[in-house]
Amino acid sequence: MAAEAVSTVATNPNYADVTFYLSIAAALVSLAILTVGYIQMKIASVKVRLDLYSKRFNVYLSALSYHQAVWGKGNGDFYSNQTEFIKCYRESRFLFEKKDGIYDALTKIKNCGGIIGVNHELEEDGRTLSGSNVDVHHERCVEARQNMTKELSKLEEQMAEYIDFKVVSGWTFF
Numbered sequence: 001m002a003a004e005a006v007s008t009v010a011t012n013p014n015y016a017d018v019t020f021y022l023s024i025a026a027a028l029v030s031l032a033i034l035t036v037g038y039i040q041m042k043i044a045s046v047k048v049r050l051d052l053y054s055k056r057f058n059v060y061l062s063a064l065s066y067h068q069a070v071w072g073k074g075n076g077d078f079y080s081n082q083t084e085f086i087k088c089y090r091e092s093r094f095l096f097e098k099k100d101g102i103y104d105a106l107t108k109i110k111n112c113g114g115i116i117g118v119n120h121e122l123e124e125d126g127r128t129l130s131g132s133n134v135d136v137h138h139e140r141c142v143e144a145r146q147n148m149t150k151e152l153s154k155l156e157e158q159m160a161e162y163i164d165f166k167v168v169s170g171w172t173f174f
Helices: 002-011 013-070 078-095 102-125 132-163
Strands: none
Touching (some): 013 078, 013 102, 013 132, 102 132
């Protein structure tokens, strides 16, 4: 009985045409699914690059804000900028390659900020240093501010390839 049904379907030209058209339709659907999958893969790749760009640029912005706070300029107070910078500093270890020296430059900026932070704490508490400590501490703060400015300039050069938006390419269809 089954053999008879198969031979009837195989000999009937209407059934053969339907099978042929269904095969073509299945191939077209498969091709469409493959194209959509490929496009989704490309979009996901670009999104990852854009997310990385955003995180890397935030590291730079936090360093810049911290530098401005050290000089008494910019938005926010010294401590909120310091907290944000430390968070981005820790994050930067995973965002940049070690050979680029970005983490090391950020470490130097953090250390300079620490020296200046002691001065902020003394001023806020109303405490003062006495004797020769005043001159030594003042010199250290001035030197730390100057070093921080130099390190920020160095950081900008090191981060240029990471935050230059011109190198973030989109995707093409094929």
